[in-house]
Amino acid sequence: MCIICTGEYKTIKNMTVLDCSECETLTKIPVIRGLKKLICLGCTNLVEISVIPGLKELNCTECKSLTEIPNIPGLKDLICHWCTSLTVIPIIPGLEGIDCSACVSLTVIPVIPGLQNLCCYNCTKLKAIPNIPGLQILICHGCKRLTEIPNILGLKKLICNHCKRLTSIPNIPGLQITL
């Protein structure tokens, strides 16, 4: 069990970082005031993360029961790699980086104004990448259903090998592409 399950988290003052990884008992992460960074890797029974005001960084890698990420205003970095039940990523303006790689239930990436880095490799149900103005790095190899990548002006780095159905890739001067 982690300090959320035991209730110990309530006694810690001014906690800005919480790591409750590998807890199989945890089903819900409550609102924890003042928290800036939450790490909850491999919490296999976690189904709900509360909207935590002020949270900047969320790493919920391999939370295989989690179906959605809450809309947390002000979140900058979201790492939800290998959340195999995840179907929705919310539109959070100001989110700068998303790693949703190996989210095999995810079908859509929303247009998120301000997003700079998107890592969505091995998202095998993903059919399209939206045109996200401002996106600089796109890593989407192994997205087997992806048919095209839009001309995202400003894109600097693209890794899109093993995208078997891809018929169209951006033609942008200076773009570094791994095919």
Ligand SMILES: [Zn+2]
């Ligand atoms: Zn726990």
